[in-house]
Amino acid sequence: MSLTKCCILVLCFAGVLPQSIKTSNRGQNETQPFVEIGSKYYLIYTAVTMIWFCAMLYCRNYDSDLAVIESEAEMDALNSYLTTNGHIGKQFWLGITDLAEEGKFMSIKGGRPMPYAKWSGGQPDNKGLLEDCVHLWPVNNIFHMNDNNCRAKLYAICELRQPKKSCDICDLKIIIERFMQHTNVSHSQN
Ligand SMILES: [Ca+2]
Numbered sequence: 001m002s003l004t005k006c007c008i009l010v011l012c013f014a015g016v017l018p019q020s021i022k023t024s025n026r027g028q029n030e031t032q033p034f035v036e037i038g039s040k041y042y043l044i045y046t047a048v049t050m051i052w053f054c055a056m057l058y059c060r061n062y063d064s065d066l067a068v069i070e071s072e073a074e075m076d077a078l079n080s081y082l083t084t085n086g087h088i089g090k091q092f093w094l095g096i097t098d099l100a101e102e103g104k105f106m107s108i109k110g111g112r113p114m115p116y117a118k119w120s121g122g123q124p125d126n127k128g129l130l131e132d133c134v135h136l137w138p139v140n141n142i143f144h145m146n147d148n149n150c151r152a153k154l155y156a157i158c159e160l161r162q163p164k165k166s167c168d169i170c171d172l173k174i175i176i177e178r179f180m181q182h183t184n185v186s187h188s189q190n
């Protein structure tokens with residue numbers, strides 16, 4: 001990571017982020033303030049525009065990540081929501097970048113190649129050799145993807161992380177059961 005990028009991250013932590021950010025509390029209302037759109041929960045944040053790095057950190061404050069659209073169904077659901085809820089003129093950062101290797105767009109969520117793309121005409125074009133972060137913008141009132149300068153100030157769409165797989169709980173359950181069995185055996189021997 002270059003010194004410039006490090007400085008940008010420090011700036012984000014030092015107060016560029018909106019003061020209203022709070023760590024999510026999933027205890028009372030697990031999805032608040034996210035809205036269910038299609039098969040996922042999203043936070044459409046339109047109070048402040050941010051550079052891509054700050055948008056990424058903003059989402060992290062909510063135990064979420066910049067959204068990564070994984071299928072045509074997800075794209076259609078999100079497009080439908082944005083266009084019918086007053087967001088048609090806005091642009092939103094996604095969690096996709098080719099910062100690591102030019103032209104190889106990766107998901108920041110899973111560290112894998114972007115699972116789905118709906119580029120607008122002629123994109124991605126890496127205009128001025130400066131465009132490494134992907135966002136949604138409306139073309140003819142339909143949201144498409146474009147690579148843009150990561151320092152452009154756009155809105156953020158955060159995507160709530162999926163719950164952990166139940167196997168973690170299963171493993172814990174097995175450990176507890178074995179402990180209880182061991183305790184019972186110990187007691188019966190005493
Ligand atoms: Ca690029």
Ligand SMILES: [Ca+2]
Nearest residue numbers: 125126131147
């Ligand atoms: Ca572009």
